[in-house]
Amino acid sequence: MKPKITQHYSNFLQSKIDSLRQMIADLTEDAKNDAKGSAGDKHETALSMMHLEQEKLNQKLKEVMETKSIFDSIDFEKKLAKVTTGSLVLANDIYFLISVSLPKVELDQRTIFAISPQAPLAQMLMGCVVGDQISLNNVAYKIQSIS
Structure with a gap:
């Protein structure tokens, strides 16, 4: 993906x-x-x-x-257990590509947001691992996968 x-x-x-x-x-x-x-x-x-x-x-x-x-x-090929720039994070069945801020897209019936590492959500996701949970604006995000 x-x-x-x-x-x-x-x-x-x-x-x-x-x-x-x-x-x-x-x-x-x-x-x-x-x-x-x-x-x-x-x-x-x-x-x-x-x-x-x-x-x-x-x-x-x-x-x-x-x-x-x-x-x-950005090196999108690297595989790390923790979220970093270049990671594709699946949380709450929504994909977040930590890269640059770009418009939301729908691919294969999946919602993808490309967000900047400086974005508040990306800042909270950085360093997290699968299973971690964060909360932003009263929305809890549970990390399902990192690639």
């Missing part, structure tokens, strides 16, 4: 990067085309708006690339 989950999240991040790059390329192309046939204040405003949007997309791209870099640097 763990390789399937890590592959899903890696593909998700790469897809996001590709999508952002395409949006930036499209904006650049639109700006070039707009520059050929327009003049005046409306034209300048449109170019300014495109430039601002491009800056936002570039910032978002940088953030997603940093997240992917961190995700790719």
Whole structure:
């Protein structure tokens, strides 16, 4: 299950990067085309708006690339008895991948949350072993497995 989950999240991040790059390329192309046939204040405003949007997309791209870099640097192959970064923890029939914060997914009718090691739940899970129980926000989590 763990390789399937890590592959899903890696593909998700790469897809996001590709999508952002395409949006930036499209904006650049639109700006070039707009520059050929327009003049005046409306034209300048449109170019300014495109430039601002491009800056936002570039910032978002940088953030997603940093997240992917961190995700790719995690050793998901290591097998430890205790929860650590890179662990896939099953608790209350919910999977928690201790890696980077990413959206919840459903795979094979299982719920998976990718959470950052800095997240409160991850902080409480760190160092725990199978059978341990923790409580966060009045919810008790019993660790069923660690991989």
